[in-house]
Amino acid sequence: MKKVDRRSFLRLGAITGASAGLAGGLGVGAAASASTGSSSAGPAAGVKDYVRLGRTNLQVSDVSLGSYPLQPGDERIVHHALDLGINYIDTAEGYGDGLSETVIGNALKDRPRDQLYLATKIFAGARTSADTMMSRLDGCLERLQTDYVDVFFNHAVNDVERLQNPEWHAFAEKARQQGKVRYFGMSGHAGRLTECVEYAVEQDMFDVLLLATNFGDDPAFYERFTRSFDMVANQQGLQRLMAEAKKKDVGIIAMKVLRGAKLNDMRPYETEGYTYSQAACRWILNNPHVDNLIITMRNRDEIEEYVAASGSGEVTATDMELLKQYASISDASYCRNVCNDCEGACPYNVPIPDILRMRMYATDYGDYSVARQEYARLEMNASPCVTCDGSPCRDACTFEIPSCGSLWPDASVIELERSPARIHCSGMDKLRHLHLDLVGGLSGDMFISAMLDALPSLAGDLDDVIVQAGFPDLVRLEQAPHNDGVLTGTRFTVRATAEEGHHHRHYAEIRERLTASALPPAVRDAALDIFHLIAEVEAAIHGKSVDAVAFHEVGAWDSIADIVLAAHLITAADAGWSVSAIPAGRGFVDTAHGRLPVPAPATARLLEGFELLDDGIEGERVTPTGAAILKYLKPRRTVPPGHRLAATGYGFGVKRFPGLSNTARVSVYERVSSDITWEEDRVTRLSFDIDDQTSEELAFALEQFRAHRGVLM
16 A cells, blocks of 8 residues: 655654554544454445434434535436435535536425435525525425425535624524424535634524534544644644534534545555545544535445445544545645635735635536536635736645645636636636726616626627516616717616606515516526615614615616616626725715715715715715615725726716716726736836835835736846
8 A cells, every 4th residue: 555655644744653553542532443344345235324413303314415416317316315225415506506406306206205304505695685595595495396495504604704694594583484494504614614613603503514524624533643733733623613513412414524535546545345435434424523424426336335334333444544545645735624724825815725625626526517606606716826926825835735826727727717708818718807987976877887888798688687577668778879078988777668756665575576587596686685785774774674664766667677787787797896986975965855965874884894085076976776786796996916908888877077077987807818928138117206105005015016927126
């Protein structure tokens, strides 16, 4: 069997005597021993053990079905898993954009619902509304063809702010009361995992935790070789928190138990019926804090191999040899789930662990679709890595894993960027970035106008969106070139087709109408979220519940259409966003509530946290709709490095300001290629005067300049 080289040996924390350590104590608590008995292998006889999932009291198979790669026609895979005794099935809204849930629903049509347990998940953000969550749950239930799920997870939680969203609690209470969900959980497998688990356990938020953990994340594995933990101390936090969760009788399910799924690399070392996957599963099932595990099963052979680990007892010496060998193979590339040592190393805030995890999905799992979906959710992606030499994060990893900067040229990583809505450049698809310059300010129609002027190809779908939204007879869309005497661009207007009189509508009515519409889910959810942002601030200002909020100006059909069309354009653009300082305006504005100061109270609430600019010009500059769009976009302050300007567009509002174009500009940026060439033997010197910066700011700026590729000094 191949020996562990010294470098990997040190990274494992095994300072001395690894091989000798195998003959010593191999226990994980009292559960495992140095047994040399045969591992269960060969054809699976079926699930051998059913365990209590914490305070849910569900009796679940210790090895359970993970379903993310299921595609139409894979119902037979679900049937085979059930035939072998698996009774807990894990899926998610995002697995194949709902295909996994659909396959499971089809497979379970003729199976007794009360004899199995279904779990699914959604990604609920820090601002996702309870109504949006409920709508997405309903979609899950429809695809699964069931009235309820046994466990419903907030998926891939990597930020405590997501756990602090009060809308989750409101949603959970209502869903439980309606009988749609029996128990709630949280799943996590990325950076800040321990921080999120700690908060969830302290607040006693969930009945079940679905956590990424494996033998390589467990200090007990390294303890078999050495008592020195300086290299792996940062991995002990999750085990401690799992123990705290068990004190509260929280059910704990393990995932990512194979530590990267490099199974083909292990086949030469698997002898006498022992397999690495069974050893990895057996390790987890001997963890006293874990109830059961889920593992992705793609075919009958995998199901039988994994189920063979069910109820199979203690970790054997042969298991340990296989685990140690796998660690030596994967150690130099596997990003630990609970480490986060590299956080803050990147000057552009690239989430290095997330990028490495998505690379694992693409290269180890071979699932580019999941990798792309996860990549698309990132607020900051890996685009700065294209023009970076990797030096800022090169030494950031305790385990000496290559950073994202040095990994980026790998074609499999760049493959994550592919999507029809993204811009093509140098043979690879380049992610858009859109920057907003709010010269005159921003309203819903100005945002749409600027987007259409900058990206005219998006104009053709607008009428279809209005039809999908369900009010084609209520509004008329008008688009025309516009010249204000200084600049040229586009003016887009939505006009109501009939006089509405006093056109206030309750938020609940608008929400119900959009939820029932035929809009694509992404557009519908974006529109609902923008409306919810406005409803939240109106409720706070007027001391009402969100559902009791009545919109006045925003409740008119033309304003509703503005938000729906803006949601469509945001979704279609598939871009990152940034915004300049926002003009605050001055004076007063007349509203349905009377005369109010500028910015109006709702607008001011929505713009909290943004940089505002007083340019001395009177009037309302940003409307509540414009402010809600900005709030939804969560824009950066500046364009990220590594982009070049590709197009600009100007959208005009109706008002006129003295000496100022009432326009919003959208600048479209595309990421530049990493294949930058410099003309030989030519150096350019840039000189400029600085008269209002502190020494601290100058030092930071110089650091950034010197770190940039092509800057000599």
